[in-house]
């Protein structure tokens with residue numbers, strides 16, 4: 001075996017918000033990849049519009065810097081558990097990883113998940129304790145907890161012997177010894193060069209595994225991956241080995257390598273490097289691109305199973321087709337199936353109804369990001385409440401279960417444990433930091449988590465952080481009865497007016513303001529009782545000839561409760577839908593008229609009696 005000493009390949013892994021993308025900023029900035037006057041800002045790699053808005057990484061991405069003549073290929077990964085599929089997809093390009101741990105939070109559920117992945121793949125870990133500039137950091141304690149985590153997860157003794165670097169990603173500094181003053185990020189670069197093994201290379205005919213895809217309007221599909229054997233140059237004939245083992249022949253158009261935010265065209269690239277190639281129009285993630293001399297497939301990428309599902313259907317509301325550019329079954333179906341090319345942990349299935357598709361993902365956020373992306377592209381459609389995916393194993397019904405971690409204040413413990421026991425959760429751990437901050441850990445079926453986020457934030461007045469991680473499948477524990485209260489449902493189509501809304505506010509909270517177009521069956525608010533209440537929000541005050549006092553003319557309305565897409569999905573019940581268009585997010589009953597709903601209720605009652 002030979003090695004390439006001029007390259008290192010590393011993945012940056014951590015729990016959400018521990019500072020991965022900020023650390024990549026620090027590495028890019030110090031490598032002088034940008035012109036001095038170039039304004040690059042923060043979270044440079046999070047370029048997708050939704051990533052910027054939400055401040056989280058959604059897709060794994062490649063970049064590279066050059067340090068002392070060595071090219072360090074860097075893979076930034078998302079830390080949110082719903083995007084774990086991204087980590088699984090790209091981690092095999094690397095030989096080492098930076099495991100970031102926040103110096104206050106310490107190892108969190110996703111830290112464990114990604115470390116287990118990295119150790120299983122044989123990656124050399126470097127522990128990076130980040131955010132050491134924070135005055136409330138507890139570095140020694142966090143290091144101890146990280147060591148404990150390695151003890152639990154290591155598969156060989158040498159994995160316990162990991163180097164540690166302390167960083168402030170925002171200040172762009174790193175130290176290997178806490179007694180020294182941090183000046184720049186150099187100690188981290190030095191540690192990478194020293195500790196991460198250079199890529200092993202094999203000579204022989206070209207072979208590369210595709211781990212990522214990108215598109216360019218001029219270049220077409222761009223396949224990104226690591227070269228495991230041989231070399232590749234523009235105009236080389238290659239074959240692509242697809243999922244079913246079939247082979248297609250192509251000619252490479254361009255070979256590109258990463259540097260900072262750019263991709264540079266190179267004459268050729270060799271084993272050990274991470275490259276992007278163009279010219280293969282049907283290539284998919286997991287495919288092997290190889291020389292026609294030895295068209296052998298590398299092991300395909302395995303990504304964990306989805307845990308929640310919901311339906312995506314054509315918009316059947318009375319406003320259907322008005323606000324979106326794409327609203328037909330054919331367009332919706334094509335878009336969903338196209339998503340499978342890059343979104344590896346997603347599954348799409350046709351259903352008995354030709355207008356409805358079943359979409360399965362890793363969590364509510366995973367699906368919500370897809371919905372929001374499609375809505376911005378001009379699609380309109382309707383989605384159902386997410387449900388946990390159950391399956392039958394050895395004749396027994398099983399369901400996904402997760403570990404739930406809540407960080408909150410002591411005063412909310414009572415209400416949270418009560419809410420969660422109704423959702424079939426079991427308390428597994430409770431830790432207090434001695435200052436009113438408490439961490440609760442639960443074991444909970446995924447179905448119990450659906451709709452919980454909103455309830456949790458309300459119960460803790462926003463003073464809480466929740467994290468979940470998939471544990472596995474366990475025996476089905478029976479259905480959970482929804483505890484959500486009833487909706488206020490519009491009983492007429494028209495334009496909502498203050499008078500009608502004021503009446504509605506006498507019964508509960510409203511979700512819409514005056515001037516909103518509504519249809520019969522649209523959910524316009526919620527009420528404290530368990531049943532839905534039909535209400536005419538378009539109703540005007542009866543005109544009389546007698547002039548009323550001025551206070552009567554303008555009704556004072558409470559501002560409507562406005563829900564984000566995620567909150568809307570979290571809120572709806574089984575008999576409801578979220579209507580998503582580029583302009584609006586509406587909630588509705590599946591059955592739009594009061595008569596239909598009553599008929600449905602009584603037939604459901606009859607079938608229970610029988």
Ligand SMILES: Nc1nc2c(ncn2[C@@H]2O[C@H](COP(=O)(O)OP(=O)(O)OP(=O)(O)O)[C@@H](O)[C@H]2O)c(=O)[nH]1
Nearest residue numbers: 016017018019020021022056057079131168169170
């Ligand atoms: N004080 C301080 N804040 C930091 C440091 N590093 C990151 N942050 C902040 O932590 C937040 C999250 O940083 P990101 O770099 O987006 O974290 P991430 O790990 O990439 O998050 P995901 O990709 O969503 O998992 C941002 O507000 C950063 O400014 C640090 O060293 N010190």
Ligand SMILES: [Mg+2]
Nearest residue numbers: 020021056057
């Ligand atoms: Mg990030």
